[in-house]
Amino acid sequence: MFGFEVGHIYKRRSDIHGQFGGQQQGGISTPKSHPVVLAFTGSAGTQHGYEDGWSDDGVFQYFGEGQTGAMTFTGGNKAIRDHLENGKELLLFEKVRRDGSVRFMGCFTCIGFEFREAPDTDGKARQAIVFHLLPQTDFIEVSVEDEPLPSTFSELRKRAFQNGEEAQPGSSVETKQKAFKRSVSVKLYALERAGGICERCSQPAPFQTSSGKPYLEVHHITRLSDGGPDRPDRVAAICPNCHRAAHYSSDNLNINQQLLEKVRQKEASLGDV
Known part of the structure; x- marks a missing residue:
């Protein structure tokens, strides 16, 4: 780091x-x-x-x-x-x-x-x-595979943005639980928004997981490390190759800026929460 x-x-x-x-x-x-x-x-x-x-x-x-x-x-x-x-x-x-x-x-x-x-x-x-x-390493272990989805995409989107709101006073136990819930909600939302298509290269996910879901990785666009909760409009679900490029490519700053713009356009097309 x-x-x-x-x-x-x-x-x-x-x-x-x-x-x-x-x-x-x-x-x-x-x-x-x-x-x-x-x-x-x-x-x-x-x-x-x-x-x-x-x-x-x-x-x-x-x-x-x-x-x-x-x-x-x-x-x-x-x-x-x-x-x-x-x-x-x-x-x-x-x-x-x-x-x-x-x-x-x-x-x-x-x-x-x-x-x-x-x-x-x-x-x-x-x-x-x-x-x-x-x-931040604690968030890496948060899994989204077995988390239940709301019944509609709009409900999931609303939950992700609500859980991403400003932190409020509370005990450390309560805030830790809320943080993990927020992290899971944001990751679930990004994956659902992508619909199995990499949000950078627009190619289908490279394979299916054991549960039959398209495999994409959630990338935090505006942050330099990967692993903490973030705003839903600043994360993207992308394929492993694009994820590595976003972190390690010599052109990673441009890659992330382009990815941020793509996500902003997608969110704008979805309208207000």
Whole structure:
């Protein structure tokens, strides 16, 4: 992922900001010229009332930025909340040494948030924003083969767009369940919309699955990794060859731009949800 390997240690200033730019201080950095949001966690944040960490159900609970007073959805907090909508990857790093060394934890998806009372830097109680972050690798295991379809295509389309709406407050268990439901709904919708025909090359799926369904792969067009929930109008069901080209071809940027336009035209022809 962007040259980073999970578990490896990097220098924040040279290895990360040297590549992306962005704010070099604070817990959330939002480079302007790259499709990423950089989030940093570490024990030093406890002095400001931040208590990041894993929940029992495998969700990373990440406190938003803002050292005094109630946290608001501005700056980095807004960037994390809206990173899917804005087509940006959320990269999480853990501070490990005072010299600026950080460990790459991976690419995450914000699946929701909650408001929690917590002390600020001055020890005063305030409303804090706690984001629920899930590793994108968790979504790779989500299967659509056995998921029941709504009775009509229009109902499936409506469900996919509804499940893709902005994350709302809730427990980490609830938001994790909603995220998986969203991911499955979007994948199911893209496959049904394609109707067994690759949405890039317009050729029939190369073979049938064991359940008799045309085999196509769901590709996230506006994102640089494959594996998180996304907007239904930014995913495409394509054949394996086109999928590899969209990721690894020297012309992959043009391929994805053309694919995005095809999907936009198809969605426009289907009308409003």
